Amino acid sequence: MKLLQLTATFGCLQGDTLEFGPGMTLIGAPNGSGKSTWCAFLRTMLYGLDTRQRDRKGAPADKNRYRPWSGSPMEGLLVCEFQGRVLELRRTSASGVPMGDFSAVYQDTGLAVPGLTGETAGEILTGVSQEVFDRSVFFRQTGLAVSQSQELEKRITALVSSGEEDVSWTEANERLKTWLHRRRFHKSGLIPQLEAEEAQLQQTLTQTASLRQDLAQLQARAAGLRQQKAHWESRLSMENDKFQTISQRRYAEAAAELDAAELQLQTLLARQQADAPQTEPDPDELEEEIQDTLDDLASRRRLMTGFVTLIVLLTLCGVVLFAAPHVPQFPLQLPEIPLLFLAPVVGVLWLLVLLFTLIKSACDRRDTKALDELRALLETRQQEDSHLAQDLREAQIRREHAQKYFEAVSQQSGSGPYLPPEAEACRASLHQAEQEIAQIQGQLTALGDPVLVDARLDEIQEASARLQGDYDAIEVAMEALKEADDQLHARFSPQLSQTAAGYFQQLTQGRFSQVALDRSFNVTVRETGALADRPLALLSQGTADQLYLALRLAVADLVLPSPQACPLILDDALLSFDDDRLAVVLHLLTELAEDRQILLFTCQHREFFMLEDRPEITTVTLPDF
Incomplete structure (x- = not known):
């Protein structure tokens, strides 16, 4: 694919147009004039705008960052050459969704490009996903470092193995690790949960057996206490009948005595009144x-x-x-x-x-x-x-005594005989035993049916054994995958390291001759003639940027070789280079531009001075540059 023209209403751009040459195009613009906006617009035209992205503190979402300053709807046009034909890609805002409408047509016929949609346009035209695009051919001043990516790993794996791009050791390893951790990870996972539940069920069964034994003992004790209680209650009933008979007799005697005393008193009072005639x-x-x-x-x-x-x-x-x-x-x-x-x-x-x-x-x-x-x-x-x-007086005293006797007899008849202390102790022991029985029965009910618990325990043991088998199989699979990945890494790492070392040696004018790269893209370098490697942290910022540029170029060559060449896009990526090394980099880029298109955005004039005698370089200057 070769880029021909961009027209954007995007952020600070309002209907602006940018045209590119076939090889290397040098675009000069001062800071704040839209260089990074043009790069972001190009990525948006290829891969679309993520409208689900949300603002974060200090980092607004792209749909808000690049909202047109004029208030117009966000839209754009990309004209490119692909497979010998010129295509026009348009993205416009529709139904309140920025860049939500997409169309792709052939410029000469106006017919729609079959199979090219808003979701697949970037991957079809560039040959890689957006994640690989950002990590291979898109160079930014703050993003030169090469980081690990499952998509990039798939692409590299496809180049050094079967050619299929659905294989990633990291992705497979992470998936197996997820499965493994789902089954057991320290004290979490399905297996520890089942083991904890199994231990709980075992404890429940043990506790149930112990409670049933205690319940049988308490029920036997309660049966004996009930017999004793029945004996004491029978005895109490007999004594109560006897007491009631005596009480009734005493009550009748007391009532008769009270009535006689009352009658005597009333008779004497009547006599007193009769013995006092009026004459x-x-x-x-x-x-x-x-x-x-x-x-x-x-x-x-x-x-x-x-x-x-x-x-x-x-x-x-x-x-x-x-x-x-x-x-x-x-x-x-x-x-x-x-x-x-x-x-x-x-x-x-x-x-x-x-x-x-x-x-x-x-x-x-x-x-x-x-x-x-x-x-x-x-x-x-x-x-x-x-x-x-x-x-x-004697009659009143007799009545008072009869009244007191009557009340005493009435109270005694209501109280009845009392049980002896042994009977009360028997009743209290029976009540306590019944409470303990009810408590144990409640605990047994809460613990559940032992048959169901046994069934659940069998299920858990079977599931635990099955999961443990899966766990062991996953461990074996991860070990086999690790061995296969080590073999695969031994195949692509030397190739990538060798290509990056060639670029780095050329960029540093022969100072460094070797580059070593591990799976996580951690880099070490060795100076020419030296015996020990130097980690990246010991390099200067400029040398580190040169190393990152060499790695990026190597990755681009590996994942997008010349027949599938995708344009390299550099957004102020050479700011930290001194003049000598900048000249070397520009010379290298002009050589690479013979096989692939290169877009170099810069805010400095020195690139223009160094390339002014190269007529094959297309130069574009934005306003105020």
Whole structure:
């Protein structure tokens, strides 16, 4: 394939066109003018745009990085020569998918190219997949290093073996390793999982057998305890019947005694009310009458005493009046009272005293008699009330005792006989045994049916044996694959190393003569005449870039030889080369351009100065260069 023309609306490019010569084309442009954009556009036209790619921190997806600055839809045209005919490839944006629409036609007829689609265009035209394209013929300033790739390995394997490109030791080895790790990887994988499950099932069976043995012992113990419990319950039933009979008899006696006491108390209360008629005074009234009678006697006694005292005083006064005139030297001059007058008066007075005395005596005898009768009646009533009160107190005490006895008997009849401590211990032991039995039965239920566990264990053992056989077979296969790969590597590594050594020797002007490359594309070099190899880390940056360029050219020659030559694309890949080695590289590229197309993008003018006397070189300068 040879590139003829590119027209792009892509990133900073807005309908810009770039044309290429048949051999080497030198494109000059300053930094930021779109050199890398043209390279990315070419890759997109060949292999399409990955719209599933997502933005990452500091690295936006290509669909966002190269969105046209003008806001126009992303689109482009690639004109190339393939198998002697000129093709036009178009990619346009459709239905919101950038570069989602693809067409490929012959320029002379406008007919569609059969078998060429948006997905297969790049691989058909270049002869390699995008991954191999990036690692072989696409040179970038920051991507000169050659890295391992399954696609690149397939391509190299096809060249040195059967020619089939579906064989990759790395891919096969990774697939076998994946299968191997799926079965066992340290403590993970299917086999350790089955082994862990087998150990768990074995532990389950052991635990089930132990629990069943414990369950049998507990059930036998519980049966004995149930017999003891039945014996104690039978005994308790008999004692309870006896106790109920006695309690009923005591209850009846207590109820009868309480009823009798209550009846007696009510009878005495009725008698107390009946013995107190409304016509008879009560003891308080009797006491008042007695007190009134005593007061009358005392009043008459005081009145009689005062009356007698008055009569005595009057008598003494009459004697004094009668005798005073006859007493010589008496201080008072009193008239003389005749005796005949005085004597009758005194006599009348003492007759009154006698009369009053008789009346008083008669009244005193009457009141004394009434007083004695009242006292006798009061004493009788007090005695009767005292006896009645005593009977009431005794009746109340009897009722209280009967009530307490009745309540005590009622409480005893509700409590019933108690089991002895041995019976309670038997009941507690049986309850604990039943709880343990229920717990063990629950554990057995959780552990599952032993028959199913045994069946599952057999399945696991069979699966584990099968997987272990697969594991052993995979290990044997990986060892055989490793031996075959070592033989294959011994075939392509010298060829690639020899080709890279020739390029590297030419680029370093004979300083280095040997290049050694292992499977992972780790490189060591040897200087001409030296005995020891030097690792890549000990080389300068410029020498390392020259070595990477030599390896890239060798890989391109190996995977895309001259009959299938695909253009080499270099995007500022020679910046670190000094002028002398740059001249050597340009001379080598011009020689290679005789067999394949080379596109060299640069931001420097020295390449133009060095190639200005080479008319076969096509030069293109972008604006502002």
